Amino acid sequence: MMELSEVIRVRHAVRRYTDKPIPQDIAVELQNTIDQYNREGNLSMQLKLNDPAAFEGFLTDYGIYKGARNLVAIVSDRTSDWEERCGYYGAHVLLRATQLGLDTGWVRQFGRHLRRHVALEQGERPRFAIVMGYGVSHGHQHKSKRYDQVARVPDGMATPTWFRAGVEAALLAPTSLNQQKFTFALRSEGRTVETKEGFGPCTRTDLGIAKCHFEIGAGPDAGFVWA
Ligand SMILES: Cc1cc2nc3c(=O)[nH]c(=O)nc-3n(C[C@H](O)[C@H](O)[C@H](O)COP(=O)(O)O)c2cc1C
Numbered sequence: 001m002m003e004l005s006e007v008i009r010v011r012h013a014v015r016r017y018t019d020k021p022i023p024q025d026i027a028v029e030l031q032n033t034i035d036q037y038n039r040e041g042n043l044s045m046q047l048k049l050n051d052p053a054a055f056e057g058f059l060t061d062y063g064i065y066k067g068a069r070n071l072v073a074i075v076s077d078r079t080s081d082w083e084e085r086c087g088y089y090g091a092h093v094l095l096r097a098t099q100l101g102l103d104t105g106w107v108r109q110f111g112r113h114l115r116r117h118v119a120l121e122q123g124e125r126p127r128f129a130i131v132m133g134y135g136v137s138h139g140h141q142h143k144s145k146r147y148d149q150v151a152r153v154p155d156g157m158a159t160p161t162w163f164r165a166g167v168e169a170a171l172l173a174p175t176s177l178n179q180q181k182f183t184f185a186l187r188s189e190g191r192t193v194e195t196k197e198g199f200g201p202c203t204r205t206d207l208g209i210a211k212c213h214f215e216i217g218a219g220p221d222a223g224f225v226w227a
Contacts, residue, residue, distance in 0.1 A: 001099060002099055004095055004099070004216045005169070005216055005217065005219075007095050007098045007099050008095065008169055008172050008173070008213055008216055008217070009172060010098065010138070011094070011095065011098045011104065011172075011174075012138060012139025012140055012141065012142070013104070013105040013106070013139050013142075013174055014103035014104065014105050014131075014135035014136075014137065014138065014139045015065050015066065015105055015139075016065075016066040016067055016135065016136040016137070017065070017066065017067035017068045017069070017103070017131075017133040017134060017135055017136065018067065018133070018134045018135070018136055019067065019069070020133070020134040021049075021050055021069075022049060022050075022070055022102065022132070022133060022134075026100050026101070026102070027047070027049055029096070029100055030047055030072075030093075030096070030097060030100065031047055033092070033093055033096040033097075034046075034047055034072065034093055037089040037092050037093055038089075040089065041085045041088065041089035042076075042079065042085065043074065043075065043076050043085060043086065043089055044075040044076065044119075044120075044121065044124055045072050045073065045074050045075060045089070045090065045093060046072065046073045046075060046118050046119065047070075047071075047072050048070065048071050048072075048073060048117065048118075049069075049070050050069050050070065051069060051070070051071075051117070052069050053117070054071060054073075054114065054117040055068055055069065055071075065105060065107065065131050067133075067136070068131045068133060069133060070131070070132050070133045071107075071129045071130060071131045071132065072090070072093055072094075072097075072129065072130045072132065073110075073114050073117070073118045073126045073128075073129050074086045074090045074126065074127050074128040074129065074130065075118055075120065075124050075125065075126050075127070076124060076125070076127055077121070077123040077124050077125075078123065082127075083127075083202075083204035083205045083208070084197075084204050084205065084207055084208035084211075085208060086127050086128055086205050086208065087204070087205035087206060087207065087208025087209040087210075087211075087212070088208035088209065088211055088212050089208075090106075090128065090130060090205075090208075090209070091173070091208065091209040091212035091213065092212055093130065094106070094130050094132075094174075095212070095216075097130070097132050102132045102133060102134065103132065103133060103134060103135030103138055103139065104130055104131065104132045105130070105131045105132075105174075106128060106129075106130055106131075106174055106176070107128065107129045107130075107131055108128055108176055108201070108202055110126065110128060110129040114126035114129060127205075128205065142174075142178050143178065144171045144172075144180065145171060145180045147164065147167055147168060147171070150167060150170070150171065150180065150182060150183050150184060151163070151164070151167040151183070151184050151185075152183065152184070152185040152186065153185075153186045154186065154187070154188040157186070157188065157190065159186075160186070160190065160222075162218040162219060162221075162222035162224065163184075163186050163193070163218065163222075163224070165217040165218055165219065166184065166193075166214035166215070166217045166218035166222070166224075167184050167214065167217070168217055169213040169214055169216055169217020169218070170182065170184065170210040170211070170213045170214045170217065172213060173206075173209045173210045173212070173213040174209060175202075175206040175209065175210070176200075176201055176202035176203075176205070176206055177200070177201070179198075179200050179203070179206065180206075181197065181198025181199065181200050181203045181206065182195060182196065182197055182198060182203070182206060182207045182210045183195065183196045183198070184214065187227070191223060191224050191225060192224070192225050192226075192227050193214075193224050193225070193226055193227060194227040195207055195210075195211065195226070195227070211226070
């Protein structure tokens with residue numbers, strides 16, 4: 001199975017899908033992954049398989065994701081950091097789906113529409129969805145900002161390899177409107193990383209996704225901590 005450090009390179013947003021169904025064994029893996037990250041992230045992500053009804057109004061209104069029949073609804077309440085948690089744990093689920101051979105794409109503005117199709121506890125709402133299935137193509141690499149537009153290290157400090165690798169992995173992450181408004185800054189003690197989300201729609205969720213990618217790029221031995 002492909003390592004996550006490779007998975008982040010092959011993942012691209014896919015907006016047109018074939019009607020090939022997701023096999024049962026892959027569906028079970030996906031559900032296990034969702035259960036794990038729901039516990040860790042205090043979220044209520046919900047898998048909808050072969051459910052064209054969940055897309056109906058949305059597709060005719062917007063027509064963006066053609067042929068899509070499967071999705072993970074990212075459902076959360078508004079307890080602290082909910083926007084970032086939707087991104088961070090959603091990204092983990094998305095990368096697992098990619099690892100299992102599926103194509104994926106994030107969708108915002110799906111919230112209102114999905115309300116009728118998911119189970120909601122008090123205070124919870126669907127915030128985003130990740131569409132998944134077998135794409136007509138696997139998409140293409142997005143245009144990206146450069147490393148030095150989003151990374152800062154203190155003057156005079158040599159950039160640690162793990163920090164550079166982390167930022168480069170973050171630049172491969174999906175962001176809403178491909179805006180890449182995040183920044184990563186290394187503190188002078190050399191192991192604490194500060195982040196900023198920037199201004200724009202969904203930037204906190206984008207930052208959560210980028211942090212997931214950063215951790216994968218930096219690797220398990222980097223030994224850094226988030227500020
Ligand atoms: C939080 C979030 C919301 C998104 N919402 C939409 C959307 O509503 N419609 C859409 O076509 N793409 C959406 N995208 C996909 C982005 O446009 C896409 O990830 C970005 O252009 C980068 O391309 P890539 O995913 O191929 O790297 C969204 C991405 C993120 C991270």
